[in-house]
Amino acid sequence: MGDKPGVMENEPADVELKKLVLQLNYADEHGHVVITPEDQDRYSMRVRTVIDACARAAKAERYEPQFAFLVQRLGRWLLDRADTQAAFLTMRDGRLLFLVVRSEPSYSREFEDALSAFDIELAGDTDLSLIRVDTMALPPASEQALSSFLNPDFAVALRG
Amino acid sequence: MASELDHIELANRNQEALGYLLTEHEKYSEWVATVAFYKAIHVVEAMFAAEGKETTTSHEERRDRLKSDRRNQHIYKHYRHLWVASTVARYLHDSEGGDYRSFSDYMNPDKVCSEIVRHRLIEVEQSAGARLSRDLGSKLLRVGSP
Numbered sequence: 414m415g416d417k418p419g420v421m422e423n424e425p426a427d428v429e430l431k432k433l434v435l436q437l438n439y440a441d442e443h444g445h446v447v448i449t450p451e452d453q454d455r456y457s458m459r460v461r462t463v464i465d466a467c468a469r470a471a472k473a474e475r476y477e478p479q480f481a482f483l484v485q486r487l488g489r490w491l492l493d494r495a496d497t498q499a500a501f502l503t504m505r506d507g508r509l510l511f512l513v514v515r516s517e518p519s520y521s522r523e524f525e526d527a528l529s530a531f532d533i534e535l536a537g538d539t540d541l542s543l544i545r546v547d548t549m550a551l552p553p554a555s556e557q558a559l560s561s562f563l564n565p566d567f568a569v570a571l572r573g
Numbered sequence: 574m575a576s577e578l579d580h581i582e583l584a585n586r587n588q589e590a591l592g593y594l595l596t597e598h599e600k601y602s603e604w605v606a607t608v609a610f611y612k613a614i615h616v617v618e619a620m621f622a623a624e625g626k627e628t629t630t631s632h633e634e635r636r637d638r639l640k641s642d643r644r645n646q647h648i649y650k651h652y653r654h655l656w657v658a659s660t661v662a663r664y665l666h667d668s669e670g671g672d673y674r675s676f677s678d679y680m681n682p683d684k685v686c687s688e689i690v691r692h693r694l695i696e697v698e699q700s701a702g703a704r705l706s707r708d709l710g711s712k713l714l715r716v717g718s719p
Binding site: 508518520526528530533536537545549 | 631632633636637640641649650653654657658660661665666667669670671672673678679680684
């Protein structure tokens, strides 16, 4: 035996590589993969399921920095708006919502136009290519009234 | 999938309801804002159908398509006001609130008519209506149509 566990001495390099790199080919989607976790409680999954899970994990890895960038951008936008009372990033109808609570109850054309322009900017930002976010401004209602707009499982308070 | 004509007819039904509500806009301003938004939805969907695009299946998908395509962004700038106003009208009521208690604190009935109907909805109608097919576009009842 060589230094590395499971690798025979004098084994050709390509054979060694094949042992380190497991290939899952989508063409084999109906095949199965046997997975042996640390506790040795083996289970089997379809190749297609494993490939989909890998794709989701790869996307999640790229999503995280984009999400952090989004939070920064929202915070920067709030810095310029003294007419806001609170702001949240939450989920509504299955997607992110930048929810701004204004200081004044009455509709402001200027504020809504600025928020529309920002919304369009976010949609076109290539650094946010994986993120879909809507924007909405609400008048300053009570916490109870506003709570119907905030997802109880995901609502982050933002500050400029 | 609904056709361009289907969406124009649905927009027209909303226009008829809107005309009725506008005669009592002080009493039903929430519904004026809501019906104006639903009319805008059908005008936008008619435009998508006229251009050979699939109509959208959700509010979220429609907003995405409007805001992410440069040709549609002018429409989105006005459509978004309709969406937000109708959302406040339908979902935000605060009987024990302070500065805000009901929709009229956000937008008084006259403002609903001038801003939501006569400005935002007309902008959507004009921009999206100009992209309807020639033969069907004339069937769209517009704000102020007799």
